[in-house]
Amino acid sequence: MLPWLEDQLPKPRLAHSLRVEAMAVDLAQHHGLDPVKAAQAGLMHDLAKYYPAEKLLAMAQQAGLEIDPVDEANPHLLHADVSALVAQQTLGITDPEVLAAIANHTLGRPAMSPLSCVVFLADTLEPGRGKSDDLKRLRRLSYRHLPQAVYQTCDYTFAHLINKAKPIHPRALNTRNWFLSQHRTKS
Template structure:
């Protein structure tokens, strides 16, 4: 089994946060913007606990849902233009592409080129086996930011997120599965693969 760790994130990019916020205000609902800011703050707070750059984490958190409200046809069109592979589940549920497309928008609209940050945006919905620690962090922060609530399962997940990123990824997948199964929703195979990968690495991530 190979070590999923990645090279250190490059120095923080020059990102005009106010310009991003102004763009988001025209593209997402106030409730979604509150969620995005919650992910930004959560990621920035967690990053030092895992030896990650807080500014890179905040940047990925701020940009993670740029395409959240893009209509299905637009998501599919951008995916095809960018050569993003489509499978039957993504074609059936194009909304799952919003993470991939948010990375495209971050690159095109805000000139983000750091591959570690772009991958963290890209992987925040379905994850990816072997994903870098920053991707794990954003995947988890998306699930635990304050707007998500304070039920016992979330509180347990927040505790895990401070000690073991891989355990937190696995527990995040488990919570997502519960929600999808309860609502008779399709589960993308990559989320299952991400869960199984994180389970294997859990024992190495304890702090």
């Protein structure tokens, strides 16, 4: 898998994928999840990151994936779902939990599994993303309470998107709201 990634991804993106893998493994071990699955999903989460927009849309349409108008306007948002397709079709990954964690790493999904939460959080919070106080707080929270970390990480991302006048995908909003409701009912 690593040679394929080295051939397909620029070095900075490969370094990011390796950091996501490491953080996902650490979070998985901390939360009693399978570190091997976390490593696989973390390493493969951006397989389609650099596919052209037309290819992302075509692969998503061919696979029958739901395509939102926000996806049509911003096809790069499909890279997570398409990365899961590539993992399955090109690299032979068959574990549904690993494939879901890859597919959910950008927009999340309401009621996503703890493994998906771990990869979602590792993608945004890996150490290469910065050392701001907000990121440090979210990293600490990700070890204490996955649902709370997911919705607060969504809030962090939304603030960035709003500041840049970019759209917020409905699935990301639904993810945030679902995990917020879980935190409120279980805390």
